[in-house]
Amino acid sequence: MNIHIISVVPELLESPFNHSILKRAKERGLLNVVVHNLRKWSINKHNQIDDYQYGGGAGMVIMCEPLVNAIEELQKDTKFDEIIYVTPDGETYNQQITNQLSLKDNILIICGHYKGIDQRIRDHYVTKEISIGDYVLSGGELAAAILVDSIGRLIPGVLNDETSALTDSFQDNLLAPPVYTRPAEFKGWKVPDILLTGDPKKVEDWRYEQSLERTKTRRPDLLDDDGI
Ligand code: 6GU
Numbered sequence: 163m164n165i166h167i168i169s170v171v172p173e174l175l176e177s178p179f180n181h182s183i184l185k186r187a188k189e190r191g192l193l194n195v196v197v198h199n200l201r202k203w204s205i206n207k208h209n210q211i212d213d214y215q216y217g218g219g220a221g222m223v224i225m226c227e228p229l230v231n232a233i234e235e236l237q238k239d240t241k242f243d244e245i246i247y248v249t250p251d252g253e254t255y256n257q258q259i260t261n262q263l264s265l266k267d268n269i270l271i272i273c274g275h276y277k278g279i280d281q282r283i284r285d286h287y288v289t290k291e292i293s294i295g296d297y298v299l300s301g302g303e304l305a306a307a308i309l310v311d312s313i314g315r316l317i318p319g320v321l322n323d324e325t326s327a328l329t330d331s332f333q334d335n336l337l338a339p340p341v342y343t344r345p346a347e348f349k350g351w352k353v354p355d356i357l358l359t360g361d362p363k364k365v366e367d368w369r370y371e372q373s374l375e376r377t378k379t380r381r382p383d384l385l386d387d388d389g390i
Contacts, residue, residue: 163192163193163266163267163268163269163313163314163317164194164196164267165193165194165195165196165268165269165270165271165310165313165314166195166196166197166236166242166269166271167195167197167198167270167271167272167273167303167310168229168232168236168270169197169198169273169303170199170200170224170273170275171273171275171303172198172199174301174303174304174307175195175197175303175306175307178307178310179193179307179310183314183315183321184311184315187314187315187317190320192317192319192320193314193317195314198232198236200228200229200232201228203227203228203232205227210225210228211225211228211229212225215277219277220277221277222276222277223276223277223278223279224274224276224278224279224280225280226280226282229272229279229283230283233245233283236270240268240270241268242268242269242270243266243268243269244263244266244269244270244290245270245272245287245288245289245290246270246289246290246291246292246309247272247288247302248271248272248273248293248294248302248306249278249291249293250293250297251291251293252290252291252292252293253290253291253292253293254295254296255293255305255308255309255312256332257312257330257332257333260309260312260316261316263309263313264313264317269313271302271306271309271310272288272302273301273302273305273306274301275300275301275302292305293305294308294309332384334373335377335384335385336373336374336376336377336384337380337381337384338373338376339369339370339372339376340372342357354368356368
């Protein structure tokens with residue numbers, strides 16, 4: 163999968179993909195992340211990429227010309243399956259969207275800054291608008307990093323134990339059950355006996371019950387979705 167990102171602060175995206183699981187995905191040739199500095203397409207010698215908004219008001223808006231030039235230049239080499247704008251007024255991101263995006267070959271993510279990007283780019287180029295939650299970040303870069311991380315780990319061959327993504331929180335609209343490792347007793351706190359029985363059926367049932375219980379108490383809204 164190829165993920166291109168257009169940003170005015172590309173420095174924010176230097177490190178997140180170079181460690182751990184995403185690093186491995188890149189080394190295995192399963193994920194290619196390319197970050198582009200929007201200023202490369204700035205419209206004058208002042209490196210301008212934004213301007214005041216029509217109608218007045220504080221905050222700058224990223225202009226059509228540099229961003230459209232950037233998008234169209236990248237489109238010459240790549241047919242993007244999705245052009246995503248990360249923005250607090252987008253659709254709220256969740257695991258279902260992640261799953262869908264992990265099946266794509268080429269994704270372009272546009273990061274806004276200041277007041278955002280000119281609406282005409284959203285109208286004519288963007289195919290999907292995503293928010294990572296009901297709070298405001300100073301720019302889209304951290305949201306883009308979250309998209310790349312959550313999508314990248316689902317690409318087949320990225321996780322060592324392929325089944326482990328299936329048992330993540332949210333994959334069945336359920337939160338993940340608690341996990342334990344050695345020792346079986348620490349400061350008098352014991353690991354639940356069932357996990358020590360070696361009986362896979364019992365363990366599976368217990369995990370399912372725990373998942374359900376956790377979801378009921380912490381995120382009942384997830385259960386309402388499909389009426390488990
Ligand atoms: Cl995608 N961008 C910004 N700037 N703030 C956000 C967001 C995105 N999602 C939630 N808050």
